[in-house]
Amino acid sequence: MTAEPRLTSLAHGGGCGCKLSPQVLRDILSAMPQAATFADLMVGTETSDDAAVWRLNEQQALVATTDFFMPVVDDPFDFGRIAATNALSDVYAMGGRPILALALVGMPVNVLSAETIGQILAGGASVCAEAGVPVAGGHSIDSVEPIYGLVALGLVHPDRVRTNRAARVGDVLILTKALGVGVMSAAYKQGRLDDQGYAAMIASTTQLNRIGADLAEIDAVHALTDVTGFGLLGHALEMARGSGLAVEIDSTSAPLLPGVEALVREGVRTGASARNWASYGEAVDLPADLPDWRRDLLTDPQTSGGLLVSVAADAAEAVLARIRAAGFHTAAIVGRVVDGAGVRVA
Structure with a gap:
């Protein structure tokens, strides 16, 4: 057969x-x-x-x-x-x-x-x-x-209802899942992803984002979106445009799936990452010294990625603790909402 x-x-x-x-x-x-x-x-x-x-x-x-x-x-x-x-x-x-x-x-x-x-x-x-x-x-x-x-x-x-257009100046941004699914999937197709990496990718992509319904019950949570095919920068830009504000992303604070940094430093990435940057890069302000590999992670398409949560600053730590308690152990504060337009990367 x-x-x-x-x-x-x-x-x-x-x-x-x-x-x-x-x-x-x-x-x-x-x-x-x-x-x-x-x-x-x-x-x-x-x-x-x-x-x-x-x-x-x-x-x-x-x-x-x-x-x-x-x-x-x-x-x-x-x-x-x-x-x-x-x-x-x-x-x-x-x-x-x-x-x-x-x-x-x-x-x-x-x-x-x-x-x-x-x-x-x-x-x-x-x-x-x-x-x-x-x-x-x-x-x-x-x-x-x-x-x-x-x-x-x-x-x-x-x-x-929580949309991507209700973020407020001063809000803190929380990302509930680690980045790197696109890099891992590219490594998988190239035969470069080990069993541990595969298990981490499956665990992330099959974790239900049900915490979103709970977060919507919190008045301090102003806006939500999930980070998928357009990468963290792309979906942050949609939130910024929808809210008529700017978003600042701390490039070093975004959590990464295990082994992803090593893979992307070795040149593993998806074609979609490059397409994403070509589509919206003009609306993103990058530091002159930001390495290309780190930009690739910020534009990496996330299949079944995490939620990007815009929450009042005085409630951010409590909301982050609640997210982690719900099983999103890598959740982290990755940025903030400010006056202006577009996305700024620090």
């Missing part, structure tokens, strides 16, 4: 590194008609937020999102887990709690066995079960490249 090809060999890209570049996406969305005429649409596409939010009544708002991508690893069960965790993250990033998921499946059915495809779906379903939601349906097609993800729906109180 002929062995099946590696999942990653069937895809031209993987994980959130597959996303369109930020500039291309902005150009596309700029041509879309605005939805502001719908009174109950609380969040649309205006500030590149993580999900749409529709007010149902005075007590409930519906959070709706979808996310899917091509394999970032070869193990089908792990691929499904990562993709589902990433999709549900957008609900948590709005302060919501998931209630329902639908599977989006595109598979080369003449190349992959039904068992392999089933393992991908089983991995996604296992994460949804952990989040307490059913995979209640979906849609599948025969595709040249393997694609998997979810439509994710959640609920949030209208007064507790």
